[in-house]
Amino acid sequence: MKEQVDLIREAFGYIHRFQGKTFVIKIDYSIISHPIFPILVKDLVHLQKMGIRIVLIPGAKERIDEILSQYGITWKSAANIRISTPEAIPFIKMAAFDVANKIMTLLAENKINAVIGNWVRARSLGVRDGVDFQSTGTVEKIELNLIHKVLAEGLIPIFPCIGWSSTGNPYNISSNELAAILSRELQAAKLFFITEFGGIFKKEYKTPDNITISEEGLLSRLNLREAEEFLKLNAGDEQKSGLEVVALALEACRGGVNRAHIVDGRIEGVILEEIFSNLGSGTMIYSNQYENIRSMEPGDTPQVLRLMQPFFEKGLLLPRSEQDMLADCGDYVLYEVDGTIHGCGALHIHPQGQGEVAGIAVDNKYAHLGIGNKIVAFLLEKARRLGLTRIFALTTQASDWFLQLGFEQGEVKELPEKKRELYDRSRNSRILIYNFPE
Numbered sequence: 001m002k003e004q005v006d007l008i009r010e011a012f013g014y015i016h017r018f019q020g021k022t023f024v025i026k027i028d029y030s031i032i033s034h035p036i037f038p039i040l041v042k043d044l045v046h047l048q049k050m051g052i053r054i055v056l057i058p059g060a061k062e063r064i065d066e067i068l069s070q071y072g073i074t075w076k077s078a079a080n081i082r083i084s085t086p087e088a089i090p091f092i093k094m095a096a097f098d099v100a101n102k103i104m105t106l107l108a109e110n111k112i113n114a115v116i117g118n119w120v121r122a123r124s125l126g127v128r129d130g131v132d133f134q135s136t137g138t139v140e141k142i143e144l145n146l147i148h149k150v151l152a153e154g155l156i157p158i159f160p161c162i163g164w165s166s167t168g169n170p171y172n173i174s175s176n177e178l179a180a181i182l183s184r185e186l187q188a189a190k191l192f193f194i195t196e197f198g199g200i201f202k203k204e205y206k207t208p209d210n211i212t213i214s215e216e217g218l219l220s221r222l223n224l225r226e227a228e229e230f231l232k233l234n235a236g237d238e239q240k241s242g243l244e245v246v247a248l249a250l251e252a253c254r255g256g257v258n259r260a261h262i263v264d265g266r267i268e269g270v271i272l273e274e275i276f277s278n279l280g281s282g283t284m285i286y287s288n289q290y291e292n293i294r295s296m297e298p299g300d301t302p303q304v305l306r307l308m309q310p311f312f313e314k315g316l317l318l319p320r321s322e323q324d325m326l327a328d329c330g331d332y333v334l335y336e337v338d339g340t341i342h343g344c345g346a347l348h349i350h351p352q353g354q355g356e357v358a359g360i361a362v363d364n365k366y367a368h369l370g371i372g373n374k375i376v377a378f379l380l381e382k383a384r385r386l387g388l389t390r391i392f393a394l395t396t397q398a399s400d401w402f403l404q405l406g407f408e409q410g411e412v413k414e415l416p417e418k419k420r421e422l423y424d425r426s427r428n429s430r431i432l433i434y435n436f437p438e
């Protein structure tokens with residue numbers, strides 16, 4: 001029973017985390033035509049009812065093949081892309097909308113309203129390496145305002161693999177590409193590729209060293225650097241479906257999507273498993289929000305002091321000398337982009353499981369980009385890992401900022417003894433406290 005209760009608690013945590021967030025879900029046609037698909041749809045319906053915004057992109061490749069063959073239309077491919085002729089387009093549309101309708105019907109059975117729309121502007125892929133791709137197109141623009149309205153109304157938008165030019169010409173577009181672009185444009189929390197091949201199996205590819213491999217032999221997780229290395233190692237093998245998806249997932253994560261998951265749609269509950277546990281069963285590509293954070297080295301102190309100087313002058317930070325900084329060097333972390341330090345912050349450890357977040361400064365040129373937030377989140381995570389239970393901060397001007405990061409107003413008497421003795425009454429800094437949940 002205790003286990004079940006813990007499980008429910010864990011699920012509540014995840015529900016809370018994802019409420020109001022957008023998940024973009026691309027489903028291969030082989031999964032849509034699989035007997036398990038109605039169960040997957042039910043899971044998606046549950047997610048939608050929990051307040052997650054669902055965007056669906058059904059793949060239609062095999063259905064298009066079927067319909068074209070049925071009508072005796074042949075086609076050619078180049079660079080793994082179908083060359084859609086203008087004559088084939090009405091049949092391709094028929095197949096794409098047929099698949100979208102199938103999903104619509106299943107959602108209706110589950111009492112969920114959905115809409116199929118023409119929100120994608122496309123243009124021809126044109127001529128590439130001498131090959132004319134005719135009516136095969138690429139995404140040019142997405143009507144984001146309309147999609148946001150649809151999502152705000154609690155509807156599920158369904159995107160067939162068709163886009164239209166500004167003059168109304170239909171083009172056959174790639175559902176995978178569309179999913180990656182949509183996830184980026186909507187700043188989705190997650191992008192899913194629900195496939196038949198599952199995730200990325202180590203035995204089928206060349207893989208970078210030190211990658212986590214699951215019991216099933218899958219690459220469990222790749223950060224952006226690892227995903228990039230993976231693609232480089234396998235360059236030239238592009239006919240393997242996994243590579244296209246990893247490349248698109250990487251692009252989406254670089255554009256601000258937190259996580260992209262490549263999962264096997266034939267596994268019952270795969271999407272729930274991926275969302276509600278730390279142990280997903282596919283391959284995850286993730287952007288590490290702490291990627292730009294590193295420890296401070298003694299050689300960094302002059303640049304860090306320069307960054308802090310304007311805040312010393314305004315009385316926002318207590319002045320520190322080079323010696324002070326060197327003495328506390330190990331406590332500081334820096335936020336660095338391309339060799340330039342944009343921000344800094346420290347975690348000082350005090351007795352009895354207490355910690356102090358201090359010296360948080362973000363260069364004005366880079367203010368309002370969430371850098372301060374990331375530095376504090378990183379320091380809190382570090383404190384948690386060190387087993388600290390209570391973190392405090394002293395500030396004259398940034399108390400509201402700390403409050404919105406989850407700190408609470410505190411009092412001098414709550415500070416550790418040594419800090420209390422050193423408290424400067426004339427400076428009268430506010431005290432902010434962060435207690436880790438039990």
Ligand SMILES: CC(C)(COP(=O)(O)OP(=O)(O)OC[C@H]1O[C@@H](n2cnc3c(N)ncnc32)[C@H](O)[C@@H]1OP(=O)(O)O)[C@@H](O)C(=O)NCCC(=O)NCCS
Binds near residue numbers: 317370398
């Ligand atoms: C406070 C500070 C670290 C914020 O850095 P940042 O990277 O710009 O912060 P984020 O981007 O994470 O958060 C910005 C949000 O917090 C708000 N914010 C920033 N400074 C604030 C302050 N002093 N009080 C209240 N809110 C503040 C902004 O309005 C902003 O909201 P917006 O993006 O919707 O406009 C930075 O302004 C700074 O270096 N201040 C001087 C030093 C200082 O006071 N340090 C804290 C004491 S240790």
